[in-house]
Amino acid sequence: MSGLRADLKLLRHGRDWRGRARVPRSAQRWEQPETGEDFPTAWARTAPAGAIRHLLQQAVLKPVVWSQTRPVVHGREYLEGIRGPAIFVANHSSHLDTPLVLGALPPRITKKLAVGAAADYFFDSRSIAAATTLLFNAFPVERRASRRGRSLAAELVDDGWSLLLYPEGSRTVDGWLTAFKLGAAQLCAMKQVPAVPIALRGTFAAMPRGQRWPRPGRPRVTVRIGRSLYVGADETVPEFRARLTRSVATLWAEDDLGWYRALRAAADDALALPTGSRSVLPTTSSGEPAHSHDVAPWRRIWEATRPPTDDAPRRVWTDD
Amino acid sequence: MGRPGFVLDVDERTPPLLMHEGEGFRLERLPLGSQVIYPPESLPGIVDLEHAIRHALLHPHGSDPLPQLLHRGMRLTVVFDDLSLPLPPMRTPDVRQRVIEQVLEMAATAGVDDVELIAANSLHRRMTPAELKRTVGERVFRAFYPDHLRNHDAEDPDGLLHLGTTQHGEDVEINRRAAESDLIVYVNITLTAMSGGSKSVAVGLASYASLRHHHNVHTLRHSRSFNDPRNSAMHHSYDRMADVIGGHVPVFTIETTLNNQPFPAALRFLTRREWEWNLTDQASYLALKRSNDLATPKLRRRIWQATEAPYGVTGVHAGAPSQVHPHTLAAVHRQQLTEVHGQADVAIFGLPYICPYNVNSIMNPILVMSLGLGYFFNLYRSKPIVRQGGVAIFYHPMPHEFHPVHHPSYIDFYELLTETTDPVMLETKYEKQFATDPWYTHLYRTSYAYHGVHPFYMWYWGAHAMQHLDDVIFIGGDRSTTARLGFRAASSLDDALELARDTVGRNPQISYLHAPPLVLADVR
Numbered sequence: 122m123s124g125l126r127a128d129l130k131l132l133r134h135g136r137d138w139r140g141r142a143r144v145p146r147s148a149q150r151w152e153q154p155e156t157g158e159d160f161p162t163a164w165a166r167t168a169p170a171g172a173i174r175h176l177l178q179q180a181v182l183k184p185v186v187w188s189q190t191r192p193v194v195h196g197r198e199y200l201e202g203i204r205g206p207a208i209f210v211a212n213h214s215s216h217l218d219t220p221l222v223l224g225a226l227p228p229r230i231t232k233k234l235a236v237g238a239a240a241d242y243f244f245d246s247r248s249i250a251a252a253t254t255l256l257f258n259a260f261p262v263e264r265r266a267s268r269r270g271r272s273l274a275a276e277l278v279d280d281g282w283s284l285l286l287y288p289e290g291s292r293t294v295d296g297w298l299t300a301f302k303l304g305a306a307q308l309c310a311m312k313q314v315p316a317v318p319i320a321l322r323g324t325f326a327a328m329p330r331g332q333r334w335p336r337p338g339r340p341r342v343t344v345r346i347g348r349s350l351y352v353g354a355d356e357t358v359p360e361f362r363a364r365l366t367r368s369v370a371t372l373w374a375e376d377d378l379g380w381y382r383a384l385r386a387a388a389d390d391a392l393a394l395p396t397g398s399r400s401v402l403p404t405t406s407s408g409e410p411a412h413s414h415d416v417a418p419w420r421r422i423w424e425a426t427r428p429p430t431d432d433a434p435r436r437v438w439t440d441d
Numbered sequence: 442m443g444r445p446g447f448v449l450d451v452d453e454r455t456p457p458l459l460m461h462e463g464e465g466f467r468l469e470r471l472p473l474g475s476q477v478i479y480p481p482e483s484l485p486g487i488v489d490l491e492h493a494i495r496h497a498l499l500h501p502h503g504s505d506p507l508p509q510l511l512h513r514g515m516r517l518t519v520v521f522d523d524l525s526l527p528l529p530p531m532r533t534p535d536v537r538q539r540v541i542e543q544v545l546e547m548a549a550t551a552g553v554d555d556v557e558l559i560a561a562n563s564l565h566r567r568m569t570p571a572e573l574k575r576t577v578g579e580r581v582f583r584a585f586y587p588d589h590l591r592n593h594d595a596e597d598p599d600g601l602l603h604l605g606t607t608q609h610g611e612d613v614e615i616n617r618r619a620a621e622s623d624l625i626v627y628v629n630i631t632l633t634a635m636s637g638g639s640k641s642v643a644v645g646l647a648s649y650a651s652l653r654h655h656h657n658v659h660t661l662r663h664s665r666s667f668n669d670p671r672n673s674a675m676h677h678s679y680d681r682m683a684d685v686i687g688g689h690v691p692v693f694t695i696e697t698t699l700n701n702q703p704f705p706a707a708l709r710f711l712t713r714r715e716w717e718w719n720l721t722d723q724a725s726y727l728a729l730k731r732s733n734d735l736a737t738p739k740l741r742r743r744i745w746q747a748t749e750a751p752y753g754v755t756g757v758h759a760g761a762p763s764q765v766h767p768h769t770l771a772a773v774h775r776q777q778l779t780e781v782h783g784q785a786d787v788a789i790f791g792l793p794y795i796c797p798y799n800v801n802s803i804m805n806p807i808l809v810m811s812l813g814l815g816y817f818f819n820l821y822r823s824k825p826i827v828r829q830g831g832v833a834i835f836y837h838p839m840p841h842e843f844h845p846v847h848h849p850s851y852i853d854f855y856e857l858l859t860e861t862t863d864p865v866m867l868e869t870k871y872e873k874q875f876a877t878d879p880w881y882t883h884l885y886r887t888s889y890a891y892h893g894v895h896p897f898y899m900w901y902w903g904a905h906a907m908q909h910l911d912d913v914i915f916i917g918g919d920r921s922t923t924a925r926l927g928f929r930a931a932s933s934l935d936d937a938l939e940l941a942r943d944t945v946g947r948n949p950q951i952s953y954l955h956a957p958p959l960v961l962a963d964v965r
Contacts, residue, residue: 124731125727125731126733126735128468128727128730129727131468131470132468132723132726132727134456134457135454135455135456135457136456136723138721140719140720140723142454142455142456142715142716142718143454143716144454144716145449145450145451145452145454145455145716146452146454147447147448147449147450147451147452148447148449148714148716151444151445151447153444153717171777183720227582245719246719246720246721246723247719247721248720249720277549
């Protein structure tokens with residue numbers, strides 16, 4: 122038994138929970154080209170798979186996440202008007218994000234919701250791909266130029282599925298907000314479906330990259346759902362993307378500023394919004410001006426992991 | 442198309458790397474900054490091999506097409522490489538069978554009646570009927586065995602013919618039937634760059650009197666390496682002998698090359714780069730490692746020896762040996778060559794369970810030495826991967842085990858090592874005695890024993906490495922066996938590097954030759 126344990130330990134060394142090792146630097150130029158084959162996911166959208174998934178999500182996933190963290194969900198009421206497919210757009214900094222969003226949304230939506238998952242991360246190994254597909258109704262999303270087939274997203278929307286997408290493309294490394302890619306906005310414009318902004322706070326502090334389980338102490342996490350956004354008649358895709366980003370950033374700022382001050386900050390362009398490759402913190406928990414300038418990596422993580430000081434509702438009107 | 446070979450610099454991202462260690466394997470964490478020489482990935486095999494063979498026979502290099510060389514009333518001898526190639530034995534049908542069948546189809550069409558098939562086993566043990574059948578196929582075996590399908594007998598006084606001497610005074614004595622034929626058709630598998638070409642007939646069908654001119658300490662110390670024929674004194678000698686043979690009997694050779702698929706699908710992780718192992722590879726590794734470690738030695742050996750390689754054939758070239766061989770070498774290099782910059786202070790090799798001389802047998806300590814210091818050390822072009830005065834570290838348990846039927850003279854040779862391990866001393870004092878010992882000769886001719894002189898050749902095989910290296914360490918090696926051979930044993934890589942410190946200092950540059958699959962380091 123000790124031999125098995127030793128072998129397993131050695132085998133696991135340097136590999137993540139999916140068993141993947143990082144490519145050594147000197148081997149990066151010889152990385153394996155993609156095969157061009159997509160993992161089939163249609164089976165996960167059948168009724169039996171949906172029933173199993175609903176059971177797993179409601180009976181296992183949500184109780185586990187809700188027992189390990191202290192989620193606070195705001196804005197469910199904005200979902201009442203959603204009929205038919207919508208694109209749920211959230212910031213992304215942790216593997217907790219998807220279970221939290223799925224737990225926060227009402228079952229009538231999650232039963233018809235597919236989650237975009239990084240093809241190069243979740244769909245490289247067949248076993249991981251199968252598990253991800255079943256549990257989250259995931260479908261592969263290419264994060265960079267690829268030889269694989271076209272994304273399934275448009276097809277799914279045509280079939281009446283809502284999608285949960287993370288337009289940042291990857292979990293942020295410092296918990297800050299990074300620029301949104303165009304895909305989600307383009308999909309909304311192309312299919313004329315609403316985008317529902319969602320801001321997730323506290324998940325980076327609870328379970329950042331590299332962690333496999335939330336830190337002890339049931340950290341508080343917040344899911345803020347915003348009002349649906351529609352692409353305007355004269356609005357271009359980049360303009361809509363900017364509106365989407367601002368709306369997620371506003372929801373984000375609500376934790377620090379409260380609802381009305383966050384709206385005011387957004388209206389006054391006082392929120393830091395990500396552009397290019399630079400990540401930003403839309404606002405700080407202390408209410409100080411947002412950090413959009415370059416700061417040391419430790420300060421980014423320091424700010425992103427600052428524990429919330431007060432759960433009480435904030436005053437709408439302040440003295441200043 | 443497979444990716445080319447490359448040299449990995451071990452960094453903090455590098456997962457533990459796979460090492461072969463005899464009938465087992467393990468993962469090992471190499472020190473940061475170590476270099477790992479990876480072979481090119483396996484090339485695709487020829488899809489329509491039947492057509493490729495036929496095309497090669499009809500469009501040979503430097504020769505008329507084979508059908509034009511065949512005629513009624515001629516004496517045709519078909520010679521083929523013995524079971525020392527390829528390693529592991531390839532999944533049937535063996536490529537030799539497929540080539541021989543087409544050659545015989547053409548011979549039958551031409552009305553050739555006098556056909557003999559001879560396994561070019563030189564001083565190796567005879568192949569058993571089952572091994573012969575596996576190599577040439579059921580149809581050929583039934584038609585020719587036992588009268589016209591046989592092993593070469595290098596000690597048959599009536600079965601050898603002295604063809605003369607080279608300009609260097611080397612005796613050329615080969616199989617009489619082949620020498621007196623109207624045509625020799627040689628069917629070869631070139632697994633490494635040392636095989637094929639002039640070696641085929643000049644070694645495969647030779648006698649001790651002929652072999653001693655190149656299988657000796659002096660020649661091997663000047664064969665740098667014997668996998669680089671241009672710089673190998675041994676191959677220069679083969680070439681001179683081949684010229685003499687070519688003056689007496691025409692040789693039509695068919696050389697085949699294989700890709701880098703030595704392991705079946707269940708062992709796929711052995712050929713994949715470790716950071717690309719998926720969960721299946723990791724589960725296979727863990728399951729096979731545990732079962733392998735828990736299996737009894739007998740069962741373990743049986744399972745490993747039953748492994749069949751799903752080799753694909755990458756090239757078939759036929760014609761005059763000197764014209765064919767450059768094409769063959771190019772194909773081998775395409776599959777095995779990896780460019781390496783600079784020599785290391787310490788070279789690490791993981792030795793697998795098989796070498797050319799223990800197919801269906803036991804790899805005794807002398808063979809372990811020959812595999813490590815002979816074959817693996819010499820997997821280079823230009824310069825060894827380790828500098829002069831460096832250290833070689835091998836992974837192998839080196840158990841004190843001998844196959845009494847296959848390797849009787851090895852058992853006695855092992856005893857000689859208590860007196861000296863110096864190849865020159867052994868050669869001078871004992872080689873002739875072993876080579877001419879009537880009991881060993883009897884066993885070679887009538888049983889399935891390697892020739893009496895064979896363990897000496899294995900020892901000479903490592904003579905260049907012994908001269909080049911200052912220290913040789915076997916990780917996991919049986920201490921008394923390793924000491925008998927003049928080497929040192931260590932229980933772990935850390936211990937081995939600690940032992941090596943006296944020779945190469947505290948921070949040596951380390952290179953690990955990640956083989957098998959085979960890789961030929963082109964050291965610049």
